[in-house]
Amino acid sequence: MNRRRSIRDDSSLDRLYYFLVRKGRLSVQDLERIKPNVYNISTPSKKWIVKSYGNKKKVRFLWEITSVLNAQKGFLTAPFVPFPSGDKVLENEGKWWCLMPFIEGESLTFSSSRDRLAAVSALHQLHDVTEGMKVSQQVNRPSYLTRMEKRLAKFLKTREIFFQYGHYPLYSRIKQLCVHAFRQMEQVNWDVIEDRSKNNGHWIHGDCASHNFIRQGDDIYVIDLDLMHQAPYVLEWLQLAQRFLYASQWSFHSLNESFTMRQYMKSPYFQRGLLFPGDLLREWIFFLNRKPASRRVEHMLNQMQTDWAKRERFVKELMTVI
Template sequence: MNKDFFEERDGMKRRLLLLLKENFDLPFIRINPIKNMVWKVSTQNQDWILKGFSSLETFKRQVSFTEQLKKSGFTQIYSFHPKPFVQENKVFGLIQFIEAKKGQKVSYSHESDIRDVCFLLRKYHHATTNLSNVVKEQIPVFEQINKWKKRLIDYRYTLPLYSQNPLRSHLNYFAELGEWALDKLQNQAAFFKEEPNCIIHGDVASHNFIRDKNGQLWLIDFDLIALAPPHIDYLQLSNRVLPHLGWDVERLFSFQTLQPFKTKEAFLTALVYPTDIFREWLHFTRSHTLEQRRRWSTMEALLLKQFKERIKFSKEIMKKVKSI
């Protein structure tokens, strides 16, 4: 097989379907792409998710983790077919398909969904805190500050390449926010190492929560699990929901799960770090020229939308931090 075997092109689905039939004792009849390296595959009576993994070790770690998590009593996660298949150094695994309830896609624009996500995460963190050390030893340790340092350096490195960009002042402003936050967080590093450690999810975007046809919420996609205090997930969740809350501090801390962090200096400081801007900007700048042209309107909207609200939010948080 040539190196283009798994690329999305004519005949690819047929060949991948053939491999599935050869590697699993299941009568697959359909395969449809969902996103890069993720497909929905079906037999006559059952649906699965076929997913590519970065390594066999990663696949086995996630299988072991989800099995132990279910044994602990946390069942709102999918199961794996225990057998992977490896083709041309690519590792594929089958995952239980969870059918979402029609018209009930989880969205952070709905405060009820935010509350439900907070509740599920709280249950998840409690369960992972109590997992055995044998399980935890397989999981990498999360390094928040080092990750943010590198992201800011990478972001800063791109700015001279866009010196004529009409939004250069906005780009510089976000860099300044990142530097302010990191400077403060240097003296609060212990916050990101506090015990007890759980296994955080690491990617609490709304699309990683599915509400099934019975209304039950499920947690999916464990590619970024790591050992860390639970509040790392809550910090990321806050960054995800704030644009939907109009960057309103009081609305953010109206959620019961987040209320304990209202006076936590490190948590407040970290909220100022513009992780969403840096993440999307770096993704944008690493794209080829045609892709940048296609994505520019989306990037521009992210930089400009709610900019005044974000400035107000950042100043309010800085004032709170100074008063603590």
């Protein structure tokens, strides 16, 4: 077996290899780490993905929803499947491992108009086939406003990093917009639409990054359902809009080309959510959690400075319609 020497901890890789062969009956030829809990597996006949979770309830929930989606004609995803041993889940050292097919193809690119429209269409399909879906294992999440408030609090604690690297004016500008935008978000009742989404059984993907959409010929696969949960559809389109804007240099055109986005631009929830830079806070906090080296922090802040100037021009235009 080629255990990909790019992974430094060979003993850990060896243990996983023998575990999958012994417990899962997988004929592993090649094993490559994508993330600490996600691996590419090659067998003589097929490629697979194995993924571990630290929460068994989450695994049961994901097995349920992938089974439901896999039974829907016209919607394409990478469902969980049993291991060759017949086991749906393999448990080892407090981790639960699941198996799914590797989807060949190319990730969408949100700088492409064609790919942006394909992502919108795929999410509409997801919303249609999951509307009213019932599952026995529900994963509850805090409200949107609560999540954004916590994200802002974490960002504010990083003030000294901006000061240390000579970017305190950038911190002040981001903080100013965050405080203003959060007050704007508090002016609309998020509880109403969140309760309505639960009553109507509305589900969203929750992580609509471009790499979670795979083009295979004329088909689009939507993968990685780990963050799927019941929520207002507006939150899905809000996150997708932020990703579109970032990929298109904060151009309004990336939103105006889609009928769905044009309709949501009339929503006070969408407008205020778009004003709040929750995506930037998420990426910054995620970046710092990886304990980056000093030169990487400096590079990240320089890039943030450039991106923020483009976002500010977009924000000025957006505030004329709020």
